[in-house]
Amino acid sequence: MSTTRSLTILSSLLALVSAQQVGTNTPETHPALKSQDCSAGACKNLDTTIVLDSNWRWLHSSNGSTANCYTGNTFNEELCPDGETCAANCAVDGAKYTETYGIKSAGSELTLKFVTQGESANVGSRVYLMEGAEEYKMFKLKNKEFTFDVDVSKLPCGLNGALYFSEMAADGGMSTAPTNKAGAKYGTGYCDAQCPHDIKFIDGKANSDGWSGSANDKNAGSGALGACCAEMDIWEANSMSTAFTPHPCSITGLKACTGSECGDDGADRYAGVCDKDGCDYNAFRMGNKEFYGAGMTVDTSKPFTVVTQFITSDKTDTGDLSEIRRVYVQDGKVIENPASAAAGVTGNSITDDFCAAQKKAFGDNNAFATAGGLKAMGESFERGMVLVMSLWDDHAANALWLDSQYPLDKDPTAPGVARGTCGRDTGKPEDVEANHPDATVTYSNIKFGAIGSTFDSAAAPAAPPAAAPPAGGKFLKA
Template sequence: MLDSPDRYKMFRLKNKEFTFDVDLSTLPCGLNAALYFVEMDEFGDRSGNNPGGAKYGTGYCDAQCPRHMRFIRGEANLIGWEKLLKRENPDGQIIVGGHEGKYGYCCAELDLLEANRDAGVFTSHPCNRERQTICEGKDQCGHKGEGKLGICDKDGCGFSDYRMGNPQFWGAGQNFAVDTSKPMTVVTQFLTHDGTDHGDLVEVRRFYVQNNQVVQNSETTLLPNGGDSLTDAMCNEQNHVFKQKTNGHRDLGGLRAMGEAMDRGMVLSMSIWDSDLDRMLWLDGEKARFDEDMSQPGIRRGPCPFHYGDREDNLRHAEQHGPMSVTFTNIRYGDLGSTISLV
């Protein structure tokens, strides 16, 4: 989102709320509609090497420290580019994909919505470096397969209603608390420890509005101390109960680090995407890997079948049911409690 022809709009949302309407009704398993913030450069890294800048959408970075970017700060990411990317898919097979360079581009990322009709999540991905950082190698860019955390928390701490034990909260139909077959309003609040714009970020709260009714976020049934929002305590407890190998969210600064990135300003981005590599099972699948035990807490992310979700599945769905799309509208932000007016 641009603020002027040459610069991105910089959002600073601590002690504020951010609200938007979204229609996910045509998106099946395997698709991801995302609305999120990243700590990009305000001018899109415009320089002598990059005369384009923000109006051309340049300067992208996120917490995955992407190494497949052809240009970083206007310089070609050529070193090592001839090497093909190899990753393990959910079936345990090594898949050869596209190219990646020696360098990646890292920055903090706050996902307000990654979702389709069957599952949704909002996630904090802090980094231990300020602003945009060029990373090099596995130690800096991270490598989940080798347990290398890197500069940014790739996994993040997220709240998925289904994964947190509430399969009837989010889905298409009137039997769900949030009916994804219809448009909804999504409200996210960013609370600080002292109730000021300059305090430490301590909680990310969520609620929805449908049919002029407020729907509070679900309460987890899997954590001993409960919880219905993102807090450092909830993130640490979730990490323990889900038996995660690392705790990147805690080790890279948690919500306080995310709040510091918000202080510096973050850029709004929206996208829709699919993934042949992982079939989006981390978002909506009954399990994300062939060897996972679905009876264990945190394994089930959604109701989508394990073997579903690649591009061929999506093309068949489009042929049978029509085009797939997401619509984001009525974006607004302001003081807590200021963006919603119920009739």
């Protein structure tokens, strides 16, 4: 993602954070969310479920009391004098998915609500796809495609309905951190390419050392540790703009980073182990300003299908990842991703050459290549990645990097700065939370399998995109 995800509003009664011990106040029952495996020529249903990230959960004393280990944006100093002691003293509990978090799952459809007013006000959520009761579903997508339906019609400027992959551990980190007693069953082990510092527990201990509350979010903070790992953003979007972005890292799995290896903003941004910028394909940013939005080629006023293909150099599961292609399907018609209309950049898919040309044309640092490019991203998928689905607002940059003009210190007319039609004064969390509490995103019909197996590639083509795809840039069929 292009920003740290500080996503919840907590009350003094319920501190929705992550933990390593397990509480007994609320049973943990994972809502069902069916997915489909289309690898064998015919799609078959999988009895997969979802689990809420532990960063949202109630964290309380593990001695049987209900004393909070975290309230507002601070840890309880008595229970959490240091990270190890906090892990021993504190327990995470089960979740009331719909009542507390506004998460509704039925059949193959998942809806995430933005603001839910229960015993406390909850903002946003993040869930993972599970295989069984104790482990995340692991995806290995080289030479494969991944497909889902999405409805972003109720997502205004400033919100991000995100579906992506993270190189998390299948068990949530239990095997490598013995102090982690909760594991994937309770949504532990999160990491991404932003090396977020707002994760309350990393590698089985609290991130309480050096923790400080956020200056603009009364319920968020950051510690000395960051949680780094590779990230593949299949989908970051609202009804105005969308982007898909690989973020490779030079590490394997989760790394609890400190100092410059975290690549924090400022002088160290490009010194870290992960590519925070990524190589994004945002049609608007690439000059196709009538492709995505209400009433446009991909009409965001109604649901549509998103297909992402991970092409390898030799068309096998073991070859190097060499290209990421995007296809949309809406109203029975296949819509190809539009070719770049930006000067000096060609192509309608993500390749190492496309990324190098884009970085040069937009004056951006090519940290993507430094971190290993598509080959490194493919190696993450070869090891296995976890599917993440979320809805969040952005306390760091108001999501301007997604749907407006960004960065703010650049001329809005400079190449690559315009990413959508939202104004630079939009997306402020206090405004979005007050004016759009009922915003939702719906993900459904998750499918994965061989190239061409998850959608009807023979469907009638839609009207041509703003620019014709280059030779060889079409989607692949089975």
